[in-house]
Amino acid sequence: MKYLTKNRIYLSSFLSGFIFSMGLILSGMTNSKKVIGFLNIFRNWDFSLLFVMGCAVGIYALVNYLIQIKKEKGFKPLFAETWSFSAKKEVTKELVCGSIIFGIGWGMSGFCPGPAIVSLVQLTSPIVLFILMMLLGMSVFNFFFKK
Amino acid sequence: MNLNLVILGGILVGVGSSVLLLFNGRIAGISGIVKNLLLAKEWKNRQNLWRLFFVMGLLSGGLLGRVFAPDQAVDWGKAVWPEKIVIMGGFLVGFGTAMANGCTSGHGVCGIGRFSLRSLIATLLFIGAGIATVYVLGSFYEISY
Numbered sequence: 682m683k684y685l686t687k688n689r690i691y692l693s694s695f696l697s698g699f700i701f702s703m704g705l706i707l708s709g710m711t712n713s714k715k716v717i718g719f720l721n722i723f724r725n726w727d728f729s730l731l732f733v734m735g736c737a738v739g740i741y742a743l744v745n746y747l748i749q750i751k752k753e754k755g756f757k758p759l760f761a762e763t764w765s766f767s768a769k770k771e772v773t774k775e776l777v778c779g780s781i782i783f784g785i786g787w788g789m790s791g792f793c794p795g796p797a798i799v800s801l802v803q804l805t806s807p808i809v810l811f812i813l814m815m816l817l818g819m820s821v822f823n824f825f826f827k828k
Numbered sequence: 829m830n831l832n833l834v835i836l837g838g839i840l841v842g843v844g845s846s847v848l849l850l851f852n853g854r855i856a857g858i859s860g861i862v863k864n865l866l867l868a869k870e871w872k873n874r875q876n877l878w879r880l881f882f883v884m885g886l887l888s889g890g891l892l893g894r895v896f897a898p899d900q901a902v903d904w905g906k907a908v909w910p911e912k913i914v915i916m917g918g919f920l921v922g923f924g925t926a927m928a929n930g931c932t933s934g935h936g937v938c939g940i941g942r943f944s945l946r947s948l949i950a951t952l953l954f955i956g957a958g959i960a961t962v963y964v965l966g967s968f969y970e971i972s973y
Contacts, residue, residue, distance in 0.1 A: 769946060778924075
């Protein structure tokens, strides 16, 4: 029982990823054709992915809001010691450039990190190569450009 | 295209992110989780282990989806554009999300859900860049779906 209590944070991590993954699959985010269709607003727009973000943000915003209120009174995460939030408020050039670069890559592939990992189970060559290149891109930024 | 499934999917993404927030106190930003897992220096005190479990959760969901694959996942893992473009895109996704410190889940869902101006701007920028890129590529290659 004590083993379970000590390691329950790994259970919640796993569960979170699992539920998240189910969401990505059911919503069509793992379907690169659907993603490209969503970004294809000038030609043949498939707006359905707008609902994905809308619903996801809606639910998360509600939960986050309730947590923020309770946090004032000393509310802690259920399985963890502290909250791990980024304190950054400034809009930096890294944020702007990085987002644009990511967006270009997203438009070129139709994959973003989450759906790509979920799709890895298909072991198709575009996905495997995408993941390898993504990891390379992360490493290159970290080793050569990070302050 | 079944919009009900899309909405259910969106709800589950929101729920999954909320679970990580409520229980672990953390932001479900996939690019950050993957990046920290990849560049891990702290394995000794198990600080990074939760990220491994999260990714295992993602993969397990994928495996389940493979078994019960809904219509949404029919083109799963296939690329729209030629492979060399997808590969270059992969590098830019990794590089860009590392620089921007977030992606569609981190900035798009969690960031906007927290009413973060940083994340709203990031999201508008990467969606805008994606739209522009698809527009350009669409004038060279056929999209068929």
